[in-house]
Amino acid sequence: MFPQVRMRRLRSGKIRDLVRETTLTTDDLIYPMFVDETIDSKVEVSSMPGVYRLPPGSVADDAKEAADLGIPAVILFGIPKNKDETGTTAYGDDDVVQQAVREIKGELGKDMVVITDVCLCEYTSHGHCGMVDHDTEEILNDPTLSLLGKTAISHVKAGADIVAPSGMMDGMIGAIRSALDDNNFSNISIMSYAAKYSSAFYGPFRDAAESGYSFGDRSSYQMDPANSNEAMREVELDIAEGADIIMVKPALPYLDIIYRVKKEFEMPTAAYNVSGEYSMLKAAAQNGWLDEKAVMYESLLSIKRAGADMILTYFAKDMARMLNSE
Numbered sequence: 001m002f003p004q005v006r007m008r009r010l011r012s013g014k015i016r017d018l019v020r021e022t023t024l025t026t027d028d029l030i031y032p033m034f035v036d037e038t039i040d041s042k043v044e045v046s047s048m049p050g051v052y053r054l055p056p057g058s059v060a061d062d063a064k065e066a067a068d069l070g071i072p073a074v075i076l077f078g079i080p081k082n083k084d085e086t087g088t089t090a091y092g093d094d095d096v097v098q099q100a101v102r103e104i105k106g107e108l109g110k111d112m113v114v115i116t117d118v119c120l121c122e123y124t125s126h127g128h129c130g131m132v133d134h135d136t137e138e139i140l141n142d143p144t145l146s147l148l149g150k151t152a153i154s155h156v157k158a159g160a161d162i163v164a165p166s167g168m169m170d171g172m173i174g175a176i177r178s179a180l181d182d183n184n185f186s187n188i189s190i191m192s193y194a195a196k197y198s199s200a201f202y203g204p205f206r207d208a209a210e211s212g213y214s215f216g217d218r219s220s221y222q223m224d225p226a227n228s229n230e231a232m233r234e235v236e237l238d239i240a241e242g243a244d245i246i247m248v249k250p251a252l253p254y255l256d257i258i259y260r261v262k263k264e265f266e267m268p269t270a271a272y273n274v275s276g277e278y279s280m281l282k283a284a285a286q287n288g289w290l291d292e293k294a295v296m297y298e299s300l301l302s303i304k305r306a307g308a309d310m311i312l313t314y315f316a317k318d319m320a321r322m323l324n325s326e
């Protein structure tokens with residue numbers, strides 16, 4: 001008790017560094033990239049200042065810049081020229097993501113871990129993450145699974161190191177794991193978007209990836225923000241089906257979920273600091289209302305403190321620059 005105990009003793013100068021419990025390093029960062037087949041030069045995403053869509057030909061340079069900053073991994077999202085009912089351009093050998101994977105691996109090889117987002121919403125004309133029955137407007141689970149398997153295989157054939165299914169279809173991890181194993185890709189890891197909430201914080205991403213939907217919403221497959229036990233069931237199932245890394249998404253409004261997942265499962269755990277979390281801080285900083293660097297660091301540190309081992313974040317390069325200059 002006070003006055004024998006004084007918490008302030010450990011708070012000054014280098015002692016503060018000695019007792020620091022959580023550290024953030026460039027090794028924790030995953031840099032999301034948008035590769036767009038419909039453009040010839042880079043285009044800034046209006047709702048995400050500092051985030052660009054890149055034509056396939058310029059992704060290698062951008063990934064190299066990330067590698068030079070010490071960032072170990074990128075995750076790729078594609079914007080195809082053509083969309084159709086079944087998302088055909090998600091799984092062709094020469095489609096946009098497959099091209100981008102080849103470019104990055106060709107340039108950087110083992111110096112960059114290439115993760116690919118495996119989902120159909122950027123490639124379907126209706127914008128949903130699964131096949132659709134238009135009469136009932138139902139998003140069909142089981143017919144989607146084989147397409148996700150095909151998509152994953154096409155990414156891995158192009159050179160992807162990790163596939164990251166984000167569509168929240170039941171059984172998608174098992175289906176992709178079997179597809180990988182049947183095609184002699186048993187060494188490829190799966191990062192599962194296991195606890196993915198139906199979140200309004202994805203708004204700016206849908207501008208970036210042109211993945212808005214033509215009817216309804218995603219609440220028949222993404223989770224209710226009110227639920228926490230359900231996230232544990234999702235994660236448990238995905239581990240049983242063969243996931244190697246578990247993701248919680250979004251990050252900041254779901255730190256309790258990150259904490260619980262890490263504590264209960266002790267799995268490699270990723271958190272997605274999503275588009276809306278980025279845009280909020282950027283907008284406030286642009287208005288002079290918040291100190292951008294300070295809030296970026298504090299936010300990402302808090303995600304690690306909650307239990308994440310790695311963070312997918314649009315701040316990856318800025319954060320790496322800040323860490324490298326310390």
Ligand code: PBG
Pocket residue numbers: 117119121129166167201202203204205206211218273274275276
């Ligand atoms: C695709 C996907 C989404 C995000 C990642 N993968 C959008 C969605 O589910 O609507 C969101 C990422 C972000 O907001 O930064 N299924």
